[in-house]
Amino acid sequence: MSEESNYSPKKTIQLGTLIMMIFTTIFGFGNTPIAFMQMGYASIIWYIFAAIFFFLPSGFMMAEYGSAFNEAKGGIYSWIDGAVGPKTAFIGTFMWLASWETWLVATASKIWIPLSVFISGSDKTQTWSFAGLNSNQVIGVLAVIWIILVTFFASKGIDWISKISSFGGTMMVAINILFFVLSIYILIASGFKTAEPVHGIHTFINSANPSFASPIAMISFVVYAIFAYAGMESMGGITDSMKNPKRDFPRGILISTLIIAVLYALSIFLWGVSANWNHIFNSGNVNLGNIVYVMMDNLGQTFGHQLGMNASTAATMGQWFARFAGLDMFIVYTGSFFVLIYSPLKSFVMGTPKDFWPEHVTKLNKAGMPSNAMWYQAIFVNIIIIAVAFGGSTAQAFYNILTLMGNVSTALPYLFLVGAYPFFNLNKNIEKPYLFFKNKTFMWTVSIVSFVVLTLSVIFTCVQPIIDHQWNDAIWTIAGPIVFTVIAVVLYRRYERKHNKKLV
Template sequence: MMIFTTVFGFANSPVAFYQMGYASIFWYVVAAIVFFLPIAMMIAEYGSALPKAEGGIYSWLEAAGSKRVAFIGTFIWMSAWIVWMVSTASKVWIPLSTLISGSDKTQTWSVLGLSATQFVGVLAILWVIFVTITASHGVDKIAKVGTFGGTMVSILTVLFVVISIVIWIGQHGVVLQPIHGASSFFKSPNPKFQTTIATLSFVIYAIFAYGGLESIGTLMDSIKNPKKTFPTAMVISMIVITVLYAVMIFMWGISANWQKVLGGKEVNLGNISYVMMSNAGVVMGHALGLSNGASLAIGSFMSRFTGLGMFFAYVGSFFVMIYSPVKALILGSDSRLWSKKITTLNKHGMPAYAMGIQCVVICLIIFGVAFGGSGAQDFYQILTNMANVTNSMPYLFIAGAFPFFKKRTDLARPFVFFKSKTTTNIVSIFVCLIVAFGIIFTCIAPIMTGDWQTAFWTIFGPVFFGAVAWIYYDVQARRHHLED
């Protein structure tokens, strides 16, 4: 259940259907086999060999032999959550708008001459400042909000599956997104995903759907009989999550015709979940023979309920992620790399000064993206691409460092999945290539269409944070004479 709630995301399936239609099922299954399983087993080995590691991913990479690589990799991992917060700070207003209005009205918000995108950007900046100040005083009570949000999303998933089955039965097995032979499961109905490069760039979306595993490996010391329990749980989780993703993607096609529901300009990656859940409610009403008014009422309820669940999920996650990665980096790395202000925790046990610096960085990025001149569709596409690419980068470090970690002979290894050196090297290289190609194609795709703004911001995240980490580490290492 812990793996499931960490990895599975309700919003991933409507995003997948919006991007690739039924064809996303194939890529999600491929990602589970070539990414989820090998990375899960690597993390299981890292975690079992270093069960007391306070720094998590930093401790794993450092154990592979390089403090510099550990610092850069962990810094990019932290930056991945920064980019996620940039994206979420803007998207959090969509479920709130949907909860209040019954549909996404953020694209019509305009105050003091600001465009809708700019105004949402300002709200996002104010939100980040509010959360940072509040979280610096402790988040014990806020954790309950996150739990409630997770429960709501679980209920939402079950509700969607039930509604889809009712629609399918009511439509006598007919799906609204027609299936034209095997090609429907390999070719996207989305005109933006027709080329080979664009299709291959979807790999990063599929990988991102299985993200979050790195936060599970540190629990190895709390698991009874981890040698057997943890890998078994990973395999079971992989099968359950993969099947659930595949079933849900197919079920979106039961209630939604891509061209009619998703082809309009008002639909984007920020509001896709609410648009499709509202549509599912309307279609169910019609399938049950209800009046048009009653069907629309069901659709409005579904969009509002989705808004409620997603809003609390966003809020809970945001309050945790605003401090957790920062704290992990500071506690895991050499304290001499940081000034005393950054390493000092306040009376609530929070790195308030470091969180303040993070707050400024997040706000500057939000301002740059929101006032960069893009419309709502491009705005959320940029944020999604940034989040996907930056969140995928740490897996290059985890997989790339794994063969060096395996060479250590001074570590107790209660769990070993990769038995031979050859298997370890082949799997590590293969996973790195899969992630790297996905990142490269995600960056290239907007360039091929002349969308230079999206391309710039997609590449900006990992390159910028990686360069900052490298320069910062080298300067501090020379100053304090740290040996790598």
């Protein structure tokens, strides 16, 4: 008997831990200053729109999937397979995994920016050098070491993952509490006057940024708002490690949905308490990479001025706020890494038919982790990291292509999940301990609306570079899901032929 068949995962994850893991994986503190940078107060309404028409309904659907397939080790693969069949599940999950592999490559390099801010007070990664290596090569080496370390500790079991993720969630809570308390203090101390003035309701409708004033640009921002809520499905791979998944998984998703949606909307508004849009973003040295630390620096300086500090002391306080944000974001990234280096891979490898992979790929170690598959993933990701870091401009172009290919592929699995949901809901052969959409008319309405919103987000993600005449970006953005679909179909047909030969 194989090691896998003897293993029963430890039921260690409770409701509080699950909520913290969801919060760490989905809520991005950095999303709100970016939203404020892109559209000012007008971004609030689009975040609420995305929560109502994507995050909330998909959260209910994930809760139903998770409670019905609570013992399934395959996460979203098992969900889609149970609803519409294995081939569709394989294609959808393969694209989902491909987008997360791209995330691992990108974030393994990006994670050093907040650490640099913590050490130096600002991003100095482009000045790093060591033993004749330039900055990109140094970051590449660090990224490789990072992937190896995270894979090593994550392969030790779900206890490691939940502890690191929970700590990341705690740090996310800490920086949010600091941000909320100081912003509210500044608001009260200033006589309820915001640095970014409110001129009636149109302030919350019209973008402060001219680049996002057109209808097409606004819709492209909706795409970003939807993606800010992405990641809930990655929790599907941990249901078999929960003490009471039928009760706690849906509760955890619903509680997290409410908390995250409210915090996103409120956070965007509170950034305007300390930051004037024109003052911050017309300085010419602010970009999407450093916006979090610039805004936290500004928050610290504004707080210092409210306390009566002189300009020099307030500037020092601002720098320490940026340092704290750097440390906090580094820990938060770490928490997300421990979840995402394991859960998407497990959902794919453990969910697909056992004879699809060689036996050693699906074999679980003593901690119940697919460690062999995790190390294969580490090798694959590190090869790409090294190629990008040491390959010069050609490699950088290759990395940009990978990123563009992953953009739409990130959204498409949600189309599979939402599209498969009505079939799941109507299938009486599937036991559903938890069912939110009991009224069939309501179920079809919500499913169709969510599917249309997602479809439009995918279409406009592809159309935007065409409108901007960025033809190369447009080609690779559209090519991404096509290439991944073709690879998935070829792999699945290969499995079918191999499986059919065994049956003969």
